Amino acid sequence: MPRGTQITHLTDDEVTASGSPVLGRIARLLRPYRGKIVFVAVAVVVSAALSSIVPFLTKAVFDDALFPVDGSAPDLGLLAVLVAAMCIIPVVTALIGIGQNWLTSTVGNSAMADLRGDLFAHLQKMELAFFTSTRTGAIQSRLANDVAGVRTVLTDTATTILQNTVTVAAAFIAMVILSWQLTILTLILMPVFVWIQLQVGRRRQRLARRTQESLSEMTAITEEALSVSGILLSKVFGRGDAEVERYRRANRQQTRLQVEQAMTGRTFFATVQTFFAITPALIYLVAGWMLTGAVPGGDASLTAGTLVAFTTLQARLQMPLLQLMRVTLDVQTSLALFRRIFEYLDLEPAITERPGAVTLDPERLRGRIEFRDVTFRYPEPRRLSGTVLRDRFAEDPGPDEEVQAVTGAPVRESWGLRGISLVVEPGQLAAIVGPSGAGKTTATYLVPRFYDVTSGAVLVDGHDVRDLTADSLAASVGVVTQEPYLFHGSIRDNIAYARPGAGRDEIEQAARDANIHDRIMSFAAGYETITGERGYRLSGGEKQRLAIARVLLKDPRILILDEATSALDTETERLVQEALERATHDRTTIAIAHRLSTILGADVIFGIEDGRLVESGTHDELLAAGGLYSRLYVEQFSRDRAVPDGRRADVAF
Template sequence: LFTVAGERIVTRLRRDLFSRIMIQDIAFFDGQRTGELINRLASDTAVLQNTVSVNISMALRFGALTLGGLLLLFYTSPRLTLVMISVVPFLTVGVILFGRRIRKLSKRVQDVLARSSQIAEEAISGIRTVRAFSREAHEIARYTRAVFEAFALARRRSLATGILMGGSSCAGYGAISLVLWYGGRLVATGTMSIGALTSFVLYMLIVAGSFGMLVGLWTDFMRATGAAEHVFQLIDQRPSIPLGEGETLPQVQGEVTFERVFFAYPSRPNVPVLEGIDLTLEAGRIVALVGPSGGGKSTIAALIPRFYDPDAGVIRLDGRDLKDLDATWLRQQIGIVAQEPVLFSTSIAENIAYGAPQATQAQIEAAARTANAEEFIARLPDGYATLVGERGIQLSGGQRQRIAIARAVLRNPRILILDEATSALDAESEFLVKEALDRVMQGRTTLVIAHRLSTVRDADLVVVVEAGEIVEQGTHTALLAAGGLYRRLIERQFVPAQGG
């Protein structure tokens, strides 16, 4: 019964922990490592599993035996019982002191194991880079150092546990010796019978054995406490941008305005990224962001779906402050196509329908057709049921990009964010993706981050961002005529690509 209850508790704990991780802000993940979070879900909860199942039942059983044995000892000879328990205060001090040390060492072991999981996750997910640079031995050495560091800490923990258990055994034997000596004197003086002393010794052995088991369980509980600190710290973490709270708009036009927006990433609060941004994305219009790398273009895009909140200033959707709106609802109005889209290791159909799980097969196919993906999907052996592999590794870059576009289209968003969606593609793939994007952008408020002239030239408004500030904005033609930073960017990057 206790085992089943313990398994249920750990299952719910894992569910609650994963649920809590999933609702955290993007800023939370900026400061966490994927491997460490996975280790919390797997290793830390596994440490707790034995504690909340078998160990609790054992603790209750041996606790009852200890208590019952003590009552029998007091009934048989209160004087001898007091002699026996005279060693308990010294034993208690040792249990507390060593228990604290075991807990601290257990926490450090879990931390190092989490770091080793992070190393393994990075090496395995980036195996092509590792192989390309012949760094297999380096990654093996990194992982080996981490696991042996965990071993060294575990060895110290085992030593502390051994000292505690050995000390408890010595105290128990000392108590038995003391009882036999004093009990022998009582028998010699006729104060106590041989039978009573024999009964007392038998009861004392039961108490000593049960108490020894409790000390061993105490060390297990201390180990579990070290893991539990990490788990419950994550469960107690409260997101600053809650989901499912706030208002929704009955109808979305799609106008987005930035009013004196200042922002720095929470992981780097002393490094300002945006400084006083004023920008309006008119409903149904295409706005292109251009500028040097690190200027803040992607940050502007990240603030629209409220991945972060600005440090100062206001961002509005159709005149309403984003902070007043339900973040989940807001993101349902936005479609995002990134430079490196992430696909899940499921089928093509499931990836397209990821943002609209209720979509029918006909709707999925229509979205793929709009994204110029239908032709290559039809050539695959299993069509829409084809598994794409981890992160879509079995598809080419252009194919992944078109699946991502289809995924965005299926949601029918009012706002579309394209973060350098064609920058990593070859000419043929770029043509197909560009053709798909032209269809998708029609009638939608679109923010484009791009360095390709063809994309920027077709925008209704071009905004030049440098060092967190808007330095120029206007049409492609007007900015070229102005002869500022935009013209220099064009001359550096775009004109050579056109053959002069």
């Protein structure tokens, strides 16, 4: 990714919409827990009903126990019963609340874990092109920050909405029973408040989306700058201060959006709270008018107990109403995050397994590879959440520059391969040569189906790879890349990644065959030595040999080697060469090499230029033909001032 990329926001119309209503999908997410949700709903209704009884008990305390309307003495027996009931109800409600909170927390966190797991599983199915066109930090942000952002909705919001709705309904009914006139006064401005709330909610949704996009940018910067590779790069070029400033700019943007999001609606809520605060005073005033008959239809029999009960209910109504408004805004904000999550879940993998796919039998697999008039066009990067990553240094980036800014990869022509036809027979060592960017690696990536051909077909033992099961194809093809990837873990775990069930003897034998066992045993912790992030605690040759050990443990019938000995010193190259000679024995092997000394003894050499197959043959045949291979050979070995004799027994990779 170029340094200093920034987010350009598109209009709402350009934002990819979810395939189905978000609320419906959230409901389906909670469906496995509907039994617990029913219990929560029952608990909420019971709790709200019990709480609504208290104001009527308060009315009875005033009108029947303390100040009977008939003017008699206080009824202490009735007062004791009423007070006992008023004490018992909160205790019962609290106990119900504890159970309710446990159920809602269990349901919400379980649903969030399901969502996170589904998202991770779906991302595992995405094609390689998705990951080459999407920043790792952006993916991590959706998996971590976006899912975490909807935690409250899944754990508390549904219960809060249900509880407050029931409370409001119960309080409203009770208030109407006590005095419909005072109820109208309490709720007279509610339609206006609801309309304003909807407008505030829409603005907060837009802000929530922009805030998460900004947070995604910060996560991406962190992942890039604080990885081992990023730190090494910044130190080599003295760019530490620039990286700090880059992060601070994104941090300031995030802070501004967070403050803007936090303040959106504050004036509205302050207005609502002010209205609710002065309403009791208005109630007292109107009650006085009603008692004196100043209000048409007023009730002159309004008692002190009724007035106390009504104001108690009013307080119980106003707080839930305010909470409902707040939580509704939270829901509207969270919907923006749900849309971002569902946007990833709605992405259809470009490479899928066909119904009735054929399973390759490893015992009968010969390893014949055929490219039949293969044409390949690189897929366009996907745009998500209405954002396009652009290089801030480009004044007006065109299509190629935009692709480069999004993918972080070199700009390529639209067509990677054009009409390639070739055959690698079982057990052959086939080499692919050509200038940088000619399409060599692209061709090899079509065999394990990292990409699908645009037209034509790639066949393994006569089967189109698109007709094979993904697992059997993956088990049949092994790849050793120029820069092997190692997890932050032990050497043993990194080798065993190829076959987790492998025993200790098998792992160590693979290491011996890869010429790395003795080196491993020289470490104090042996096979339990931690490799560090991306294997940075090991040398390039050690990482390469571990990668070879890993593929030997896998034992595939087809092996692809992509510049497996580049940038190694002479002694390390010799060790890696010996390991590769063992690895290629009795396997169909495709080797890519810029250093022609590594493939002089290949059974067949294919020359690719500008995505086209321009020649094929043995070393001697191609040298005599005077074409691409001959030109590359002369250029390379004239620099080295030595022309080695190429024999299969002396093949080096």
